[in-house]
Amino acid sequence: MTRYAYFVDLSLCAGCEACTVACQALNGLDWSIRYTKVDRMLVGTYPNVMSSFVTTQCLHCDDPPCAAVCPTGATYKTADGPVKIEYENCIGCEYCITACPYEARTYDAAAGVVRKCSFCYDRLQEGERPACEQTCLTGARLMGDLDDPDDPIHEKISAPDVIHIEGTSFYYRLPEHIDRAALPADFKPSAATFAWQSIIQPVGQIMMGSTLAAVLLSLAVNAFKSRGKEGAQDGNS
Amino acid sequence: MATARIGARVPAREEAAVQQDKVYRFSLASRLAHWNHALTFLLLLFTGMGLVARGISGLVGPEGLRFFGQLHRWAAVPFTVLTIPILFFGARKAALRWINEVFRFDRDDLRFFPAFVREFFGMKAESPPQGKFNAGEKINSILQIIGWPTMVITGWMMVYKTSFPPAVMQWVIMVHSGMAMLLGCAVLGHIYLATLMPGFREGLSGMISGWVPAKWAKDHYRKWYKEITGE
Ligand code: HEM
Ligand code: SF4
Ligand code: SF4
Numbered sequence: 001m002t003r004y005a006y007f008v009d010l011s012l013c014a015g016c017e018a019c020t021v022a023c024q025a026l027n028g029l030d031w032s033i034r035y036t037k038v039d040r041m042l043v044g045t046y047p048n049v050m051s052s053f054v055t056t057q058c059l060h061c062d063d064p065p066c067a068a069v070c071p072t073g074a075t076y077k078t079a080d081g082p083v084k085i086e087y088e089n090c091i092g093c094e095y096c097i098t099a100c101p102y103e104a105r106t107y108d109a110a111a112g113v114v115r116k117c118s119f120c121y122d123r124l125q126e127g128e129r130p131a132c133e134q135t136c137l138t139g140a141r142l143m144g145d146l147d148d149p150d151d152p153i154h155e156k157i158s159a160p161d162v163i164h165i166e167g168t169s170f171y172y173r174l175p176e177h178i179d180r181a182a183l184p185a186d187f188k189p190s191a192a193t194f195a196w197q198s199i200i201q202p203v204g205q206i207m208m209g210s211t212l213a214a215v216l217l218s219l220a221v222n223a224f225k226s227r228g229k230e231g232a233q234d235g236n237s
Numbered sequence: 238m239a240t241a242r243i244g245a246r247v248p249a250r251e252e253a254a255v256q257q258d259k260v261y262r263f264s265l266a267s268r269l270a271h272w273n274h275a276l277t278f279l280l281l282l283f284t285g286m287g288l289v290a291r292g293i294s295g296l297v298g299p300e301g302l303r304f305f306g307q308l309h310r311w312a313a314v315p316f317t318v319l320t321i322p323i324l325f326f327g328a329r330k331a332a333l334r335w336i337n338e339v340f341r342f343d344r345d346d347l348r349f350f351p352a353f354v355r356e357f358f359g360m361k362a363e364s365p366p367q368g369k370f371n372a373g374e375k376i377n378s379i380l381q382i383i384g385w386p387t388m389v390i391t392g393w394m395m396v397y398k399t400s401f402p403p404a405v406m407q408w409v410i411m412v413h414s415g416m417a418m419l420l421g422c423a424v425l426g427h428i429y430l431a432t433l434m435p436g437f438r439e440g441l442s443g444m445i446s447g448w449v450p451a452k453w454a455k456d457h458y459r460k461w462y463k464e465i466t467g468e
Binding site: 069071072073074088089090091092093094095097098099100101107112190192193195196200204205207208211212214215217218219221222224225226 | 287288289291294299302303306357358359398399403404406407408410411414415418419421422425426429433434435
């Protein structure tokens with residue numbers, strides 16, 4: 001088995017955005033669409049200002065709500081972990097944008113589809129590595145397979161100051177002066193998703209099923225009764 | 238001939254027109270409003286269901302589903318803008334009466350339900366006297382009166398999904414689909430009663446020509462029949 005994960009050492013990130021650009025070039029994206037983003041954080045007050053960078057992209061959640069709401073199955077979680085979009089099947093309904101807690105998705109108006117980082121899943125299948133990781137000038141990025149005990153990612157993420165974004169495939173290491181709040185929050189299913197999946201949807205389905213059953217029963221009973229009546233009339237005449 | 242003379246009288250108001258064996262139930266404007274609401278609703282329900290039921294989406298494919306999405310938006314326009322103006326300009330009095338009546342339930346209305354259930358499943362039942370709308374129609378009307386603005390508001394918000402915070406849209410989408418299921422149940426029962434169920438399907442002509450058989454009206458809407466005929 002394979003279980004892909006991604007580690008970013010933000011204490012090494014120089015904020016050069018080479019990853020963003022490499023990704024855009026690889027995926028043929030418009031400049032306005034960035035699968036991986038680099039945000040500058042400023043800490044402290046002048047003149048003691050420290051600057052640092054936080055990179056974000058799709059976190060390839062363990063139980064991705066974007067896939068749960070997708071009406072066509074265009075978005076799905078692969079067995080190896082990455083969450084993928086099959087663009088031919090995407091109808092551009094944007095449900096997934098609403099469901100994603102990490103603002104990882106962008107609507108591409110020209111193509112009429114929603115786009116996001118794919119973990120370079122197609123490249124992984126061919127034995128290559130993600131473009132962002134390959135481009136990173138400072139070696140801040142590392143992709144690996146958690147199910148492979150010899151993968152170098154284990155050494156990186158076992159360090160005590162590495163933060164796992166719970167419920168996702170991402171691990172970060174922060175520079176000392178930046179705190180946890182700068183990173184994406186741990187994954188938490190939304191209350192709306194919970195209410196929908198465990199209350200409204202099952203209740204609605206039971207309701208629709210019983211309405212249909214009641215109508216069919218009534219139809220059968222009344223058809224039977226009227227046949228009986230016709231039969232009686234035939235007998236009389 | 239007597240019938241011809243009475244028939245020549247144009248039934249302008251739905252309150253009072255009576256012929257020998259027929260009574261006038263719904264004016265042209267009331268019927269137009271009903272059918273605009275009903276037909277656009279059914280189209281919306283069908284194209285909307287395609288987005289939830291994986292079976293339908295698998296059948297029509299992504300291109301088909303995109304087309305459904307477009308149809309859904311187009312059908313939403315007459316659904317949203319036509320019904321109220323038709324009622325306002327064409328059947329103001331009747332519409333106000335309807336709204337007034339359907340929210341009031343008296344003892345006879347409450348006693349309607351057990352009798353209805355028995356009748357629905359083919360058992361003998363004595364239905365209590367009803368007004369212009371029976372208690373079941375009142376429930377259906379209330380669902381439509383609440384459901385219409387709910388679907389319109391949440392629906393148009395969904396057209397501009399990304400202009401609202403995702404946390405808000407998650408609830409909006411849920412309300413839209415939950416209400417669609419509720420209204421879908423109501424319409425299934427409604428169509429069955431109106432087209433197939435003996436004792437109820439006789440009323441369909443009221444929504445087509447406006448007229449219903451007098452005897453049927455007397456049996457099923459005793460209080461209304463008395464109000465318009467004095468009998
Ligand atoms: C009573 C009439 C209506 C019914 C029965 C209905 C039904 C539905 C259903 C079942 C869905 C799928 C929800 C889901 O995926 O969970 C849906 C989606 C949607 N509805 Fe409606 N709807 C109605 C009215 C409207 C109106 C008035 C609008 C206004 C424009 C609207 C706009 C939308 C939009 C934008 C979507 C999202 C799908 C997409 O973007 O293609 N709906 N509707
Ligand atoms: S980060 Fe967003 S787009 Fe990526 S898997 Fe999670 S919910 Fe889906
Ligand atoms: S926009 Fe595309 S990927 Fe997103 S939910 Fe709709 S069909 Fe699925």
